[in-house]
Amino acid sequence: MSYMKCLKSKGTGREYPKEALYVCEYDFSPLEASYDYAAIKKNLTREKIEKGPRSLWRYRDLLPIDGEPTVGLHSGFTPLVRARLLAEELGVKELYIKDDSVCHPTWSFKDRVVSVALTRAKELGFTTVACASTGNLANSVSAHGAKAGLERYIFIPYDLERGKVLGSLVYNPNVVAVRGNYDDVNRLCSEIASRYHWGFVNVNLRPYYSEGSKTMGFEIIEQLGWKAPKHVVIPAASGSLITKIWKAFKEFEQLEFIEGGLNTSIHCAQPEGCSPIATAILEKSEHVLPVKPYTIAKSLAIGNPADGYYAKDVIEASGGSAAIVNDDEIREGIRLLARTEGIFTETAGGVTVASAKKLIERGSIPRDESIVLAITGNGLKTQEAIQDSVGEPTMIEPSLQSFEEKLKPVRDI
Ligand SMILES: Cc1ncc(COP(=O)(O)O)c(C=O)c1O
Structure with a gap:
């Protein structure tokens, strides 16, 4: 049973068949999955969701597949943790971490989008899948595609972190490092997609792929006891995660699943060296x-x-805002989350924590309102970023004397 009706142009509203299409031929705007919400409202309840699997597939009725899920059966439903020590440091009352640094199997929220994209790719008959990636998507397509028995082409910029490159190679796909930045890789992939008709998860399968990000939003609300937070801080690259967490909130609002209704502000977190969305917000620019x-x-x-x-x-x-943080602030954000909450996030998470700090200090997020930080990836993949700023272990000889001399420990109890 599927509630997905068609793909719909975000610009013109024109309807398209549920195929590997992604752009409206009238105004070149993206296509998006569209559902029969009246039927969903009749059949879907919060109790039904709560009885579902402990994975992103508990929201299957709101995802763009026709049959049963076949990929990512153990992805999603990551912890939402109350962050009391970080809240104390930031001087706020109610703070939560949505922790996708532990999403299975490749430790980023990309395991959500790929689970949906590859399930749909198989339904549409693709046997080769591909992606253009800044690293995490590459890891996820490599791993999920391996388990799904699919041929994989993974396109990345040539200068990614070693952990991200290795985290794709180990699953034995075709990893292609392109001498250029992500935008060059993406342009090349659009050309390859039209010539080879593979299932490019973030090109011709993008309407399905992007819907996977909604599950992070669904989980935030369900895990808060079917309540919406007042603020969510989300890191942005393409901006898709921001739009889809919002779409998830709006869908739950429409289904009347949110106690107390929806009054959430979405805030964008970006790094100084790449902040097109945040800059537009802060400069109140149309472009x-x-x-x-x-x-x-x-x-x-x-x-x-x-x-x-x-x-x-x-x-x-x-009614949200944006913050831009520099490389030192990103490193400090990573260390702050680790030292207060025991969560080691990658650079994107450092951007989120550092941005939240700025938004709070600036008054864009009031200190007495509930806040969720979207922590989207794992720090073990981007060790280079902080390797020079976390110190070294204390070196001792293998003797009690050396231990006591160097560390001057104090006995407990
Ligand atoms: C860890 C992490 N967080 C956030 C993002 C941003 O996602 P989006 O492109 O949906 O804005 C990415 C994108 O690759 C990512 O890898």
Whole structure:
């Protein structure tokens, strides 16, 4: 049973068949999955969701597949943790971490989008899948595609972190490093997609792929006891995650699943070396102007964001704001989250934590309102970013004397 009716142009509203299509031929705007919400409202309840699997597939009725899920059966439904120590440091009352640094199997929220994209790719008959990636998507397509028995082509910029490259190679796909930045890789992939008719998860399968990000939003509301937070801080590259967390909130609102209704502001977090969306917000500009990225937050290094304008609309419509943080602030954000909450996030998470700090200090997020930080990836993949700023172990000889001399420990109890 599927509630997905068709693909719909975000610009003209024209309807398209549920195929591997992604752009409206009238105004070149993206296509988006559209559902029969009246039927969903009749059949879907909060109790039904709560009885579902402990994975992103508990929201299957709101996802764009026709049959049963076949990929990512253990992805999603990651922890939402109350962050009391970080809240104390930031001087706020009610703070939560949505922790996708532990999403299975490749430790980023991309395991959500890929689970949906590859399930749909198989339904549409693709046997070869591909992606253009800043690293995490590459890892996820490589791993999920391996388990699904699919041929894989993974296109990445040549200068990604070693952990991200290795985290794709180990699953034995075709990894192609392109001498250029992500925007060059993406352009090349559009050409390859039209010539080879593979299932490019973020090109011709993008309407299905992007819907996977909604599950992060669904989980936030369900895990807060079917309540919406007042603020969510979300890192942005293409801007898709921002638009889809918002779409999830709006869908739950429409289904009347949210106790107390929806009054959430969405805030955008971007690094100084690549902040086209945040800059447009802060400068109150009508335009999201492309940039040439230069930042340690390589997962967010998309200079020409596909969903930039839509993300900007969401931030403005929800009464949110944006923050831009530099490389030192990103490193400090990573260390702060680790030392207060025991969560080791990658550079994108450092951007989120550092941006939240700025938004709070600036008064864009009041200190007495509930806040969720979207922590989207794992720090073990971007070790280069902080290797020079976390110190070294204390070196001792293998003797009690050396231990006591060097550390001057104090006995407990
Ligand atoms: C860890 C991480 N967080 C956030 C993002 C941003 O996602 P989006 O392109 O949907 O804005 C990415 C994108 O690759 C990412 O890898």
